Amino acid sequence: MERITIDPVTRLEGHGKIEIFLDPDGEVANAYFQIPELRGFERFCVGRPVEEMPTLTNRICGVCPEAHHMAAAKAADAVYHVDPPRPAKLLRELLYSAFYVTDHTTHFYALGGPDFIVGPDAPAAERNILGVIGKVGMEVGGQVIQARKNGHNVIEMIGGRKIHPATAVPGGMTKGITEEQRAEIEKIGRWSIEFAQFSLKIFDQIVLGNDAYKEMVLSDGYTHRTYYMGMLDEKNKVNFYDGRVGITSPDGTRVGTYAPAEYRDWIAEHVEPWTYLKFPYLKKIGWKGFVDGADSGVYCATPLSRLNNADGMATPLAQAAYERMYETLAPKPESGGKRIIHHRLATHWARLVELLYAAERMVELATDPEITSPNVRTVPTEKPTEGVGCVEAPRGTLTHHYWTDERGVLTSVNLIVGTTNNYAPIAMSVKKAAETVIHKGVVNQGLLNRVEMAFRLYDPCFGCATHSLPGEMPLQVAIRNSDGEVIEILSQNC
Amino acid sequence: MSPAAKPKVAAPAAKSAAKSAAKPKLAIFGAASCGGCDIAIVNIHEHILEVAAAFDIVLWPTILDGKYSDVEAMADGEITITLVSGSMRTDETVHLAKLLRRKSKFVVAFGSCASEGCIPGLANLSSSKEILDTAFSTSSTDNPDGIRPVWEYQAPEGVLHLPEFEPMLRTLDQVVDVDYTIPGCPPESKQIWAALQAVVAALNGTGPLPPKGSVLGAGESTVCDECARKRDVKKISRFVRIQQVAAFDPEICLLEQGLPCNGPATRSGCGALCPAVAAPCIGCYGAAEGVVDYGARLMSAYASVVEAQKPEEIDGILDGIVDPAGQFYRFSLASSLLRGSKAAWNDGEKQ
Numbered sequence: 100m101e102r103i104t105i106d107p108v109t110r111l112e113g114h115g116k117i118e119i120f121l122d123p124d125g126e127v128a129n130a131y132f133q134i135p136e137l138r139g140f141e142r143f144c145v146g147r148p149v150e151e152m153p154t155l156t157n158r159i160c161g162v163c164p165e166a167h168h169m170a171a172a173k174a175a176d177a178v179y180h181v182d183p184p185r186p187a188k189l190l191r192e193l194l195y196s197a198f199y200v201t202d203h204t205t206h207f208y209a210l211g212g213p214d215f216i217v218g219p220d221a222p223a224a225e226r227n228i229l230g231v232i233g234k235v236g237m238e239v240g241g242q243v244i245q246a247r248k249n250g251h252n253v254i255e256m257i258g259g260r261k262i263h264p265a266t267a268v269p270g271g272m273t274k275g276i277t278e279e280q281r282a283e284i285e286k287i288g289r290w291s292i293e294f295a296q297f298s299l300k301i302f303d304q305i306v307l308g309n310d311a312y313k314e315m316v317l318s319d320g321y322t323h324r325t326y327y328m329g330m331l332d333e334k335n336k337v338n339f340y341d342g343r344v345g346i347t348s349p350d351g352t353r354v355g356t357y358a359p360a361e362y363r364d365w366i367a368e369h370v371e372p373w374t375y376l377k378f379p380y381l382k383k384i385g386w387k388g389f390v391d392g393a394d395s396g397v398y399c400a401t402p403l404s405r406l407n408n409a410d411g412m413a414t415p416l417a418q419a420a421y422e423r424m425y426e427t428l429a430p431k432p433e434s435g436g437k438r439i440i441h442h443r444l445a446t447h448w449a450r451l452v453e454l455l456y457a458a459e460r461m462v463e464l465a466t467d468p469e470i471t472s473p474n475v476r477t478v479p480t481e482k483p484t485e486g487v488g489c490v491e492a493p494r495g496t497l498t499h500h501y502w503t504d505e506r507g508v509l510t511s512v513n514l515i516v517g518t519t520n521n522y523a524p525i526a527m528s529v530k531k532a533a534e535t536v537i538h539k540g541v542v543n544q545g546l547l548n549r550v551e552m553a554f555r556l557y558d559p560c561f562g563c564a565t566h567s568l569p570g571e572m573p574l575q576v577a578i579r580n581s582d583g584e585v586i587e588i589l590s591q592n593c
Numbered sequence: 594m595s596p597a598a599k600p601k602v603a604a605p606a607a608k609s610a611a612k613s614a615a616k617p618k619l620a621i622f623g624a625a626s627c628g629g630c631d632i633a634i635v636n637i638h639e640h641i642l643e644v645a646a647a648f649d650i651v652l653w654p655t656i657l658d659g660k661y662s663d664v665e666a667m668a669d670g671e672i673t674i675t676l677v678s679g680s681m682r683t684d685e686t687v688h689l690a691k692l693l694r695r696k697s698k699f700v701v702a703f704g705s706c707a708s709e710g711c712i713p714g715l716a717n718l719s720s721s722k723e724i725l726d727t728a729f730s731t732s733s734t735d736n737p738d739g740i741r742p743v744w745e746y747q748a749p750e751g752v753l754h755l756p757e758f759e760p761m762l763r764t765l766d767q768v769v770d771v772d773y774t775i776p777g778c779p780p781e782s783k784q785i786w787a788a789l790q791a792v793v794a795a796l797n798g799t800g801p802l803p804p805k806g807s808v809l810g811a812g813e814s815t816v817c818d819e820c821a822r823k824r825d826v827k828k829i830s831r832f833v834r835i836q837q838v839a840a841f842d843p844e845i846c847l848l849e850q851g852l853p854c855n856g857p858a859t860r861s862g863c864g865a866l867c868p869a870v871a872a873p874c875i876g877c878y879g880a881a882e883g884v885v886d887y888g889a890r891l892m893s894a895y896a897s898v899v900e901a902q903k904p905e906e907i908d909g910i911l912d913g914i915v916d917p918a919g920q921f922y923r924f925s926l927a928s929s930l931l932r933g934s935k936a937a938w939n940d941g942e943k944q
Contacts, residue, residue: 118751375742
């Protein structure tokens with residue numbers, strides 16, 4: 100059987116490899132998306148004091164340490180049965196909103212956006228941040244750098260460090276912010292709202308103004324009908340920091356919501372022997388393999404999933420952007436009553452709607468009268484036991500679950516990390532993209548572009564180490580004969 | 594494959610030669626890492642353009658471009674300088690570190706993982722079997738048959754390979770010869786920029802080449818020397834945990850307020866960021882200059898602030914450190930004299 104290995108050059112780091120097998124007719128027989136790395140946090144965090152988890156688990160991912168920092172702090176709160184004072188929660192969410200602005204900006208301009216802004220068929224060498232700047236102007240490049248700088252400055256003001264923050268502890272935060280810092284953060288928030296609106300305008304002009312792109316977004320090759328997951332506030336609007344986790348079926352029915360502590364009633368993880376990563380699925384539906392539909396437990400947890408699952412956005416400008424997106428791509432409700440967008444490339448659009456929400460939320464929080472309160476800590480008084488902490492990471496619902504002894508020293512740890520939620524959907528999207536472009540053994544450069552796009556819309560961060568930043572995710576495809584010898588090498592991004 | 598299917602074969606070597614001219618070549622490679630080191634480099638912001646002007650960046654998989662095959666095709670020593678972040682966790686990362694060593698004049702252990710093992714080095718407290726068993730039997734894992742990843746798996750369509758998980762996590766210098774170290778988890782961006790400027794000056798002949806083995810982008814003293822908090826104010830009779838104290842005095846040394854802070858054993862260079870926000874130094878810049886064993890140095894620093902007359906009293910107070918292995922070797926276990934626990938050593942005899 101002929102075999103095609105798609106090896107992101109990040110395989111240099113041991114971070115993800117796609118094996119496509121062709122049948123004797125040259126059609127795709129199967130595709131395997133392997134994650135070749137494991138670091139073992141669930142084992143070596145045992146024995147550590149629970150208050151260290153926010154800084155230890157930062158090191159799971161240097162791209163989204165803020166998500167681990169917050170999930171860990173919330174789990175540690177729960178372990179101690181302590182509710183932090185309101186100002187501490189506001190500060191955590193403010194840091195987290197600034198992080199979302201930074202992270203979604205990076206993805207749109209440097210990672211996923213180039214496919215659209217420069218064009219999916221543009222030469223690979225141009226499909227990167229430099230190509231984006233070439234197309235939309237140097238000034239935008241400066242703004243992207245500014246947006247990242249701003250975000251990291253806010254993270255440092257509240258978290259103490261730009262990467263791997265240090266201030267969230269069981270019961271709250273180690274410190275508050277000054278009025279001067281607050282004013283600076285508010286200013287950055289207002290700037291970010293404009294930047295997000297500007298980004299949506301770019302998307303509007305370049306993607307929606309182009310029939311060929313629209314057709315690609317709506318094409319079957321990039322469409323999947325799975326369950327969708329995301330965190331909801333008390334009004335069932337999208338929230339990143341706190342709330343219940345909701346699940347909506349492919350036919351638009353919200354089948355349930357759960358409090359973080361109940362996650363195991365809803366989620367289980369399937370194991371395959373050919374990869375180091377597990378495949379989470381909906382326990383109540385069951386693991387039926389890598390298939391779409393309401394009978395398959397496969398779910399997706401992405402910006403698009405969060406919007407599909409929610410009733411809308413909690414801030415006015417983001418809500419308007421949300422309405423426009425659904426009116427454009429899914430004007431009619433599904434049989435279950437909710438409007439659902441199954442076109443996975445719309446994840447990029449959803450990410451921009453979330454960018455706007457995060458910026459608006461920054462301003463809301465920065466102008467809350469309590470945000471500069473020094474009352475940021477509740478000292479726990481109860482015996483530590485067990486706790487679950489959950490936040491919505493940019494790449495999916497993040498769950499930390501800790502068990503401790505009576506001293507608050509960890510005896511067991513369970514982590515379901517953002518991107519992991521999407522492992523099965525990504526594997527399915529990769530296979531579908533391959534099936535769409537490979538026929539009768541014909542493989543060409545288009546395969547790389549299209550498979551890469553299927554992969555990248557999820558903004559994957561596998562093993563929380565696979566992250567690609569400004570520029571391409573370089574791919575190399577080795578085509579092997581049945582003896583495993585490489586007979587051709589296709590490379591992209593050279 | 595039919596002739597119609599014949600793909601265009603890229604010729605990357607010619608292209609990279611054309612764009613390189615005579616600039617020194619730079620490679621940036623992440624082994625088992627979190628990506629934070631790459632973000633820290635990107636966070637030198639506009640200076641990144643100066644780096645791109647000074648070097649021909651031949652490999653930076655997370656950010657730009659570069660392929661394994663390009664590196665293999667290079668002459669030995671062709672890359673002027675390679676920054677390696679991340680630790681050595683699988684046979685694949687070890688192989689690539691060796692390849693890059695061969696192709697590079699200078700190799701830099703960049704960040705805590707490469708230089709001392711970092712937090713993932715705590716994996717060396719367990720055997721690799723324990724690590725895999727834990728990951729694949731957590732309470733949300735549905736795995737009645739006890740499936741574990743296998744290095745070679747016979748799928749219906751063909752054989753699938755995974756890199757082998759090594760018994761012990763290793764630092765870069767336990768695998769290849771290292772010329773320089775840039776510490777930190779991650780290194781502070783302004784320090785990265787300072788180190789890169791020094792390297793550029795040395796290459797241009799306008800500055801000295803640091804002696805082999807130098808630590809770049811950091812100070813020679815301890816975090817305490819950079820910390821604005823006042824020391825030698827008081828002694829402690831017990832250790833406290835951060836969640837037990839609603840607010841620490843903002844001006845006095847955290848250690849002297851009973852919070853186990855790693856400042857006294859940790860190299861300066863970060864600017865004492867964590868103590869500035871009332872969080873203890875956790876030691877991410879590694880051992881201070883001249884320290885042979887990080888944990889031993891920290892332990893003696895703790896003993897010196899303890900108010901006790903008899904050894905038993907000191908022992909009693911030190912019992913307040915609930916996780917000695919983590920407290921004293923949080924970032925440096927893999928590079929410590931012990932390197933790991935008995936379980937990992939038994940498992941790692943082949944190394």
